[in-house]
C-alpha cells in the first residue's frame with residue numbers, strides 16, 4: 059500500500075483489516091520528491107493539505123509522479139484521493155489567492171476557490187453510493203473545504219448527498235469515481251467509519267492478482283454501532 | 296488634534312465603558328469582559344494606544360495555540376510575587392476588545408492606569424491589531440499547532456500574520472520565541488530583536504515524530520526537517536538539511552527535566568543572569584514549556600531570577616484545566632482534552648510509563664462546537680504508542696456523543712475496549728463504581744463532556760476540588 063501525504067486513520071484501517079485476516083501489509087510513505095513505484099503497490103492513498111502544501115504537491119505531481127498516478131488509475135489500480143488529494147486529481151485546482159495549480163487529470167473535474175461571501179463547507183456528511191448490482195450503500199464522513207468542485211461531462215460522482223454539502227453544496231453530488239479510482243471530500247476518518255468501503259478497496263486490489271479471492275467477514279459490531287449512532291443523528295438533521 | 300480634546304474623549308470613552316459594564320452586570324447579559332472594550336473603542340478609537348502609553352512598565356502579550364492562559368497566569372503570579380502591579384485580560388476575552396476592556400477597567404476617569412504594566416494573552420489572529428495599538432514592549436509566541444477546531448486551517452498563514460505585527464512594536468520592543476517550534480522560530484528572521492527559549496534534554500526524545508506533527512517541513516524552503524530529538528508534535532531539536540534554517544540558539548534554556556506524575560515537574564533553568572533548579576507544580580512537558588516561557592517574559596520585564604523561581608514554585612492554585620475531586624473514598628482526576636498533542640501528553644504523563652497510577656480511565660468525546668465537530672483527530676492520537684508500552688492494565692470506559700468512534704479508535708490500536716456508555720451521567724457513575732476504594736479514576740473529557748461530568752459529580756455531592764483551573 060502506498061501512502062501519499064495521506065490521512066492516518068485510513069492507513070490504519072486498511073492495515074488492521076488486512077492483518078486481522080492474515081493478509082500482510084506493507085505501508086510505504088511517499089514524500090515530496092520521491093517517486094511512486096507503480097508495480098510494487100496494490101492500493102494508493104492520496105491525501106492533501108493546506109493551500110501552501112497544495113502548491114508544493116501540485117509541483118511535485120507535475121512530472122513522472124503524476125504520470126504514474128494517471129497510468130495506475132487507467133489500468134484499474136485502486137486509488138483513493140481524499141480532500142486535497144481528491145482536488146489535485148482533477149484537471150486543475152485554484153487556490154484562495156487565485157493561483158491555478160495543475161492537477162493530475164485522473165478525473166474530469168476542477169476546483170474553484172470559494173467566493174468571499176461563501177462559507178467553508180463543514181460538517182458531517184452521509185452519501186448514498188450506487189453499487190454495480192443496482193443496490194446502494196451509505197458512507198459517512200466529515201467534510202471541511204473551501205473549494206467548490208465542479209464535475210465535467212464525463213465525470214461520474216462517487217454518490218449522491220443524503221446530508222451535507224459534497225462537491226460544491228449545489229448539485230447534490232459528492233466525490234468522483236472512475237473504475238477503481240475514488241475521490242472524495244470525506245475524511246474524519248473515512249475508512250474507519252465505513253468498513254465495507256475499506257473492504258471493497260482491499261478486495262478489489264487483491265482480486266486484480268487473484269480473481270477467485272474473497273475476503274473473510276469480520277466482526278464489525280463496534281464499527282457498525284459507531285456508524286449507526288452518527289448516521290442516525292445526521293439523517294435526523 | 297488638540298490634546299485637551301483628546302483627553303476629554305478618552306475620559307468619555309472610559310465613562311461609557313464603565314456604564315456598559317454596570318449595565319451588563321445589572322442585566323446579567325454577560326459579555327462584561329468585552330462589552331466595555333467595544334463601547335469605549337466606539338467613543339475613542341485610540342483608547343488602547345492612549346492607555347498603553349501611560350503604563351510605566353509598558354505592555355506585554357503572549358500568544359500561541361497551547362498554554363497561553365497558563366503562561367499568562369504564571370507571569371502574573373510571578374509579577375505579583377515580585378510586587379509589580381500588572382493588569383490582565385480574562386480568558387475568553389483575548390481579542391482586541393477584551394484587551395481594551397481590561398485596560399479601561401484598570402484606569403481612573405482621567406485615563407491613568409492603576410497598574411505598572413499590562414500582561415495580555417492574545418488570540419493568534421488578533422496579534423496584529425493588538426500590536427498595532429498597544430505599544431507592546433514584549434510579544435511572546437509559545438507554539439503554533441493546528442487546532443482540532445481548525446484542522447485544515449492555514450498554519451503558515453497564521454505565522455505570517457503574527458510576523459506582520461513585528462514592525463509595529465516600538466523600537467525597544469522585542470519578540471520572545473520558542474526555538475523548538477520550527478515555524479515559531481522562523482518568525483525570528485523578521486524581528487528586530489528576537490529572544491529564544493528552548494528545552495535541551497535528549498531524554499525527552501520520543502524517538503520518532505508523533506503523527507500529529509503539523510510543521511515538520513522547513514518553514515523557509517519546504518524540505519523535511521531532520522530531528523535530533525522530538526519532544527512533542529513537531530517540537531524538538533531540528534535542522535534543515537537544505538537551507539540555512541536551523542534551530543536558533545536559546546538564551547533561556549530548560550534542562551534536566553524530571554516528571555513526577557501529577558505532582559509536577561522539576562527542571563534546571565539557565566538564563567543570561569544565572570541558573571537555578573526549580574519545581575513546577577503542574578504536570579507534563581507542556582507545563583515545563585509554559586514555566587520556561589513565563590520565566591523569560593517575567594525576566595525580560597525586569598523580575599530577578601530568584602523571584603521568578605519563587606513565583607513559579609508557588610504557582611499551583613491555577614492548575615491549567617485539571618481538576619482533582621474527592622468522590623467519597625475515591626478520587627476523580629479530570630484532565631481536559633483539547634487536541635491530539637494534549638491527549639498524547641496526558642497519555643504519556645498519566646497512563647503510560649513507570650510510576651503512573653492510571654488504571655481506571657474514562658474517556659468522553661463530544662463533538663459540539665466547543666469540542667470540535669470533526670473527530671478525525673482521534674486518529675492522530677498515538678494510542679499505538681500506548682499499546683506498545685503495555686502499560687494499560689484495565690480496559691478504558693468510553694463515553695460521549697462520539698463514544699462509538701472512540702471505541703473504534705481503541706479497537707484499531709489493539710487496546711481493550713471496556714464499557715461503551717454514550718450518556719455522560721451514566722458513564723461517570725458507572726466508572727466511579729468500578730473504581731476500587733482509595734484509588735483514582737482518570738477522566739479524560741473534551742470540553743462540553745467535561746462540563747457535563749463536572750455537573751454530575753456536583754449533583755452527587757462531590758463539589759470540593761483540590762485544584763481547580
Ligand SMILES: [Zn+2]
Pocket residue numbers: 513514515516517518535536537538539540
Ligand atoms: Zn530549509
